[in-house]
Amino acid sequence: MLAIIKTGGKQYKVSPGDKLEIEKIEGNEGDIIKFSEVLLVEKDEKVEIGAPFVKGAVVEAKIIKQAKGDKITIIKYKPKKRYQKKMGHRQLLTEIEITEIKN
Numbered sequence: 001m002l003a004i005i006k007t008g009g010k011q012y013k014v015s016p017g018d019k020l021e022i023e024k025i026e027g028n029e030g031d032i033i034k035f036s037e038v039l040l041v042e043k044d045e046k047v048e049i050g051a052p053f054v055k056g057a058v059v060e061a062k063i064i065k066q067a068k069g070d071k072i073t074i075i076k077y078k079p080k081k082r083y084q085k086k087m088g089h090r091q092l093l094t095e096i097e098i099t100e101i102k103n
Helices: none
Strands: 002-007 010-014 019-023 032-035 038-043 046-049 058-068 072-078 083-089 092-102
Touching: 002 032, 010 019
Parallel strands: none
Antiparallel strands: 002 010, 002 038, 019 092, 032 058, 038 046, 058 092, 072 083
């Protein structure tokens, strides 16, 4: 069984037992969250495609931890103008484990 969910402006292909790092979602470690924006559900080789979402389909997940991602460096530079700027960024992430896909 698998599903495609939408969260944080991205789409993820998930199955029960999968662990994902997604953009930060409010909640504490151990909380159960539900994703109702399910785009596709496949169960026993029967595929249901939403328009845009599958009615009644819900994917449940458990929050494992809230963390920050790796640091990335952003450099802006304009030649011949003596302009350069260096910045860093660490994205806030939530690690989840998919527990159940309900259809």
